[in-house]
Amino acid sequence: MSIDRRDFLSAFAAAAATAGLPAPADADAGRSPQAPPQTSTPGQSPGQTPAVAVTAPGAGPGKLSEKDRLLRIASNSYAVRALFKSRNAGRGGGQSEAMKKQYGEITMLDFPRFTRDTYPGVTHMDIFSSLMGDITDDSMFTKRPDGGPGTFDPSTPSGRKWLEQMAARSAAAGVKVHHISNNAPTNLASTDDALRKEGVAIGKRWLDGAVILGARSVRMNSVTALGPPLRPPAIPRSSDGYPRNTDIVLPLAKAIESYKEMADHGGMLGIKVTIENHWGLAADPINMRIILDEVNHPYCEASPDFCNWEYEYMLVSGLKAVAPYAHTNVHAKYWDRWGEFNNVRRSTKIMLAAGFKGTFALEYETGPLNGVEGSKYLFKEVMAALEEFA
Numbered sequence: 001m002s003i004d005r006r007d008f009l010s011a012f013a014a015a016a017a018t019a020g021l022p023a024p025a026d027a028d029a030g031r032s033p034q035a036p037p038q039t040s041t042p043g044q045s046p047g048q049t050p051a052v053a054v055t056a057p058g059a060g061p062g063k064l065s066e067k068d069r070l071l072r073i074a075s076n077s078y079a080v081r082a083l084f085k086s087r088n089a090g091r092g093g094g095q096s097e098a099m100k101k102q103y104g105e106i107t108m109l110d111f112p113r114f115t116r117d118t119y120p121g122v123t124h125m126d127i128f129s130s131l132m133g134d135i136t137d138d139s140m141f142t143k144r145p146d147g148g149p150g151t152f153d154p155s156t157p158s159g160r161k162w163l164e165q166m167a168a169r170s171a172a173a174g175v176k177v178h179h180i181s182n183n184a185p186t187n188l189a190s191t192d193d194a195l196r197k198e199g200v201a202i203g204k205r206w207l208d209g210a211v212i213l214g215a216r217s218v219r220m221n222s223v224t225a226l227g228p229p230l231r232p233p234a235i236p237r238s239s240d241g242y243p244r245n246t247d248i249v250l251p252l253a254k255a256i257e258s259y260k261e262m263a264d265h266g267g268m269l270g271i272k273v274t275i276e277n278h279w280g281l282a283a284d285p286i287n288m289r290i291i292l293d294e295v296n297h298p299y300c301e302a303s304p305d306f307c308n309w310e311y312e313y314m315l316v317s318g319l320k321a322v323a324p325y326a327h328t329n330v331h332a333k334y335w336d337r338w339g340e341f342n343n344v345r346r347s348t349k350i351m352l353a354a355g356f357k358g359t360f361a362l363e364y365e366t367g368p369l370n371g372v373e374g375s376k377y378l379f380k381e382v383m384a385a386l387e388e389f390a
Contacts, residue, residue: 066121069386074124074178074329074359075115077108077131079375084108084131087149099370108132109165112173118372119362119379124178125170126329126361129206133162151184154209163212170213177213178359179303179329181276182206183222185262189255189281196254199225203262203273210271217272217328219303220262226280227251231287248281255281256294263300272328274303277318283310285321292325302326306347307335307365315341316350323354330358332382334374335365344378348385 077084082096083106106114108131115125133140133152140159142150153159170176185203187195203220210218223229232247259273266273281287288302302325309318315338330351334342348360360382364374 064386069383070121071123072359072386073119073122073379073382074126074361075111075119075122075175076126076128076181076331076361076363076375077111078126078128078181079362079364079378080106080114080371081128081131082371083114085135087135095370099372103372107134109169112166112170112175115175116173118376122379123175124359125175126179126181126331126359126363127177129180129182129184132166133159153205154212155205159209160212163209167213177210177215178217179274179361180206180210180213180215180218181331181361182219183225185220185225186222187225188221188258189226189251191250191254196258200258200261203258204265207262207266207269207271207273211269215271217274217301217303218266219274219276219278220259221275221278221280221282223279226255226275226278226282229279229283231281231284248287251281252287252290255291259291259295259300260297263295263297267297267299271299273300274328275300276303276331277305277308277322279308283308285314285318288322289325301328303329303331304351305331305333305363306344307331307333307338307342312338312341315343315347319347319350320354323351323356326351326354326356326358328358329361330356331363332360332378333363333365334367334378336367337365344381345385345388348382349389352386352389 080099080103082099083103085105085107108127111125111127115122129152135149137158138149140153140156140162142153144150154163166177182203184206185199187199188203190196190199203218206218206220232245232251234243234245236242237244237246259275262273275282275288275291277283277285277288281291292300292302302322304319304322304326306319307315308331309315332344332348334344336342351360362375362378362382364371364378367374369377
């Protein structure tokens with residue numbers, strides 16, 4: 001049965017209004033990490049029953065069990081990217097080398113075991129496309145214009161074999177790939193239709209590859225996939241002299257067209273296509289809503305990031321704007337760019353108040369902790385927010 005996005009938003013309007021949440025109950029809740037902390041449902045396609053039901057405060061059956069809260073957490077490979085083996089020895093500087101010495105060097109095939117051992121009880125993973133593949137085998141990567149290896153290509157024979165290995169490693173570790181944070185598709189808002197169609201074709205190939213991994217969703221916008229970081233501004237137009245932005249309309253229309261095509265393909269495979277506030281057009285939450293409203297497809301949704309915003313007010317209001325459009329995965333991020341405005345528990349509760357029933361991926365960007373300890377800090381904060389909200 002088709003789900004109309006406008007009907008969905010109407011149903012959750014009341015819940016979204018409750019997102020002006022009180023401060024956390026204890027004095028330390030949501031504070032920026034100062035020292036390494038002590039560590040102590042998925043979204044569904046139409047017709048599926050959610051693994052965990054989360055309702056607005058006071059309306060639920062009570063506190064979630066620890067098992068149910070753990071089902072709402074996903075490890076995040078980007079957070080620990082400094083541990084990954086790379087083509088360029090020494091890439092990442094001294095911190096990367098120090099982390100590898102402390103925790104060991106890994107590849108993505110090691111990440112399922114790393115997830116199991118580092119985040120006890122967590123069974124979902126959010127994996128970053130740029131860390132996928134065997135860097136010793138260039139046959140599974142695209143070629144850059146200069147002839148060097150580019151991004152992982154899931155459609156190659158060697159790439160598909162690698163995906164099968166990843167699926168097997170995940171099953172052996174008792175974890176699963178839930179979401180792919182994909183940077184491969186390009187030019188999704190391009191006015192050059194040949195470039196746009198190639199970007200869509202890349203996205204479809206990634207959806208086909210995601211089937212092998214059993215992923216539930218795939219992000220489709222890299223930093224530049226939806227245009228340059230600085231979007232066209234409004235300027236005085238026509239005889240009335242009032243500001244009007246006509247330059248942004250065509251890129252938005254092209255992005256809508258691209259996401260419709262990818263969502264149709266994802267729908268046939270049972271995999272959600274997501275858009276993240278990941279710069280370009282998507283740096284503005286209203287642009288994200290425009291794209292999702294116009295696509296209006298049950299297999300096209302938002303996958304918000306707590307911190308990928310252009311100014312601090314967006315950490316609350318921007319997240320509230322896109323939260324009702326998210327169902328499968330979000331990036332529960334800490335980023336020291338925002339200082340005291342980082343409040344992981346508050347952001348988690350904003351998502352829950354909007355009816356979000358998916359996973360919170362532990363994406364530590366930069367800060368006083370390294371990526372491993374930072375993601376453990378996020379683990380603690382999100383688990384606490386889940387317990388406090390119910």
